[in-house]
């Protein structure tokens with residue numbers, strides 16, 4: 001069920017005045033709608049709105065003191081005869097050969113100058129413009145001053161150009177007088193192709209049953225009733241319906257009075273445009289629907305996206321490397337000095353990924369646009385998981401939106417997919433993995449290791465020296481005893497044992513600390529990756545949802561009469 005259109009008043013508003021400022025506000029709202037949906041919805045759906053904005057702007061800029069009324073109808077219904085009868089001049093040829101009128105004729109009541117711009121815009125050739133201004137008329141034509149009457153070609157013509165001209169002009173004029181005759185008043189073409197289409201322009205529609213003189217007087221009310229019933233079916237309930245006779249001035253009074261009222265009110269142009277806005281709003285209604293935009297994708301979809309992004313960015317590989325790098329660096333700092341050098345020869349796991357090395361040399365995320373790290377590229381499975389997660393985000397965000405929008409939301413979600421790998425890589429490279437500072441306890445343990453190793457070396461040296469002296473027959477060194485054990489032996493064995501013991505005690509602590517550092521790095525990386533997802537995936541989605549909300553508000557304003 002159309003919602004906004006439902007709010008557009010569907011009753012006859014012939015007597016209601018249209019406020020020019022309110023109309024301009026409504027047109028501005030249509031303009032805002034078009035700006036909001038620009039590039040998001042198919043252009044083909046927006047053509048009527050663009051046409052309206054352009055035409056309405058032009059019409060409002062042109063003379064509002066003139067009212068353009070078109071006589072439209074099937075061939076031979078008597079349009080030209082009515083035109084001439086109203087002008088009281090033979091301006092437009094009337095004929096028996098059908099169709100007679102091939103180009104639009106215009107008659108202006110009052111001076112032509114003011115009307116010329118309007119007629120240029122409408123596209124009536126200067127040689128088919130006439131002025132109904134004569135000194136002989138005295139004052140009897142003043143009531144029609146400001147009227148520009150158009151005699152259109154036939155819309156049911158065998159000439160295609162006639163129909164095109166009629167369709168073009170019906171989009172521009174302020175009011176239409178539909179001329180039917182007793183033979184063809186029930187013709188399907190006029191009802192299905194024209195009158196029904198004009199049901200939102202009821203307040204600028206007049207229908208005349210011409211050639212009423214051809215009916216027996218008693219028949220006229222019966223035909224008018226029948227025609228009224230057809231008009232009701234067309235959605236034109238309440239439009240003025242008159243019987244006219246073009247060949248008899250008395251049979252023109254009703255139409256003339258109706259035109260005088262239209263001219264006096266100076267409302268037809270505004271009412272016509274208001275009807276156009278109604279039509280356009282009703283046509284756009286299904287593009288926005290009644291549902292407000294959701295607050296965006298739900299948390300579950302965002303979590304899924306972040307997980308997929310972390311996978312594609314290689315976060316598990318980096319955190320694994322962080323843990324190993326911690327162990328490696330802790331090992332080189334706190335291990336037994338004898339094997340430290342050997343450990344150093346092994347490559348640092350983070351260095352291998354071109355991530356900050358032991359000195360904490362952070363990569364600058366803005367430094368380059370090319371890959372900053374050597375984290376392995378995402379696998380096909382990770383890429384497809386990311387694609388699915390982005391799709392899920394878009395689907396959840398667009399769940400409540402009308403059919404025209406999910407496509408735009410999905411495109412927005414994917415719009416920066418190409419930039420994601422670099423952005424993720426730069427983010428990984430720029431994240432502080434928590435390894436840039438050597439913990440104090442490493443230094444203390446490292447110092448202890450050096451001390452005990454030094455003790456062992458001193459002990460060893462002492463012992464070697466003692467043996468050497470003894471071998472050379474020189475006086476032996478005086479070895480102090482600690483309990484039953486000579487000090488050099490104690491230094492050597494104690495130093496070695498203490499080194500091994502410290503190394504053994506340190507290992508579980510290093511493992512535990514490495515896991516902690518890994519968890520912290522994972523937390524930081526996930527948060528940074530989520531920021532990338534927010535900027536590259538959720539941001540564009542939010543922009544489309546914002547546009548949807550703006551479009552919906554604008555259309556609601558445009559619907560407000």
Ligand SMILES: Nc1nc2c(ncn2[C@@H]2O[C@H](COP(=O)(O)OP(=O)(O)OP(=O)(O)O)[C@@H](O)[C@H]2O)c(=O)[nH]1
Pocket residue numbers: 073074075076077078079080081082093094095096097098099100101102152153154210211212213214244245246247
């Ligand atoms: N009796 C009678 N004849 C009329 C009346 N109006 C028009 N006619 C005649 O109907 C015929 C067609 O009239 P036109 O005015 O040329 O009709 P039209 O609608 O302009 O036709 P096209 O220009 O072909 O679209 C002419 O012969 C007119 O004299 C009327 O009210 N009564």
Ligand SMILES: [Mg+2]
Pocket residue numbers: 079080081092093094100101151152153
């Ligand atoms: Mg004609």
